[in-house]
Amino acid sequence: MLSRPSKKTPLSSMSSMLGRTIILLFLLLIITGCSHEHDNNNIINKSTSNNMNNKGIILMIIAPNNFRDEEFFIPKRLFEENYFKVVVASSTKKPTSMFGKSVVVDMNLSQALDLLTNNKNNNNNDSDVVAVVFPGGSGVPVYYDNEIIKNIVVNAYNNNKVIGAICLAPIILAKAGVLEGRQATVWDHSFITTLQSYGAVYKKEGVVVDGNVVTSNSPKHAEEFANAILSLLE
Structure with a gap:
């Protein structure tokens, strides 16, 4: 006898969507953090460069x-x-x-x-x-x-x-x-x-x-x- 495919409950669907959203937010934070770190490095380098001729x-x-x-x-x-x-x-x-x-x-x-x-x-x-x-x-x-x-x-x-x-x-x-x-x-x-x-x-x-x-x-x-x-x- 073939088993019937299980049906996802609304609660399980919401949990799955929430999980994907959390993962996406986490990745976004990592990318944003790297971008900010790069910008800060640029600022430091510019400042250092300006102070080199002293x-x-x-x-x-x-x-x-x-x-x-x-x-x-x-x-x-x-x-x-x-x-x-x-x-x-x-x-x-x-x-x-x-x-x-x-x-x-x-x-x-x-x-x-x-x-x-x-x-x-x-x-x-x-x-x-x-x-x-x-x-x-x-x-x-x-x-x-x-x-x-x-x-x-x-x-x-x-x-x-x-x-x-x-x-x-x-x-x-x-x-x-x-x-x-x-x-x-x-x-x-x-x-x-x-x-x-x-x-x-x-x-x-x-x-x-x-x-x-x-x-x-x-x-x-x-x-x-x-x-x-x-x-x-x-």
């Missing part, structure tokens, strides 16, 4: 056109990897490198001078300009007789900031009068004569450190140049 400001001043790529991008990366905030200034809003890369700067030259002037007595390390760096390139000579540039160099020098210049840029320091009696290097040929004419002691080396001044003679020494600056900032 050793001070390194002001990098690039030529309006034809600054040398390696002499800007390599030091900038190394400075940021070592938890310094890099502020980029130029006489134009969007300078172009020798290899055609454009950079949107943070400020113009007058603002860069104001930044130096306004924080020279600042005791807050997070916002203190600790170094001024001039990448080189064929466009740098436009700064040789720029009065704002000279004021920036002299201000930084008088307030014991680390000053760096590479390739053609050491002439900026020489013309500002801060290399007299100091050892320095520069790109070759007539630039060596110019450097010496302002009282610098020329050294035929890739990177030269004299006191708080770092000079370098070519893009192939960009990493060594940046590391020398970082060593002075330790």
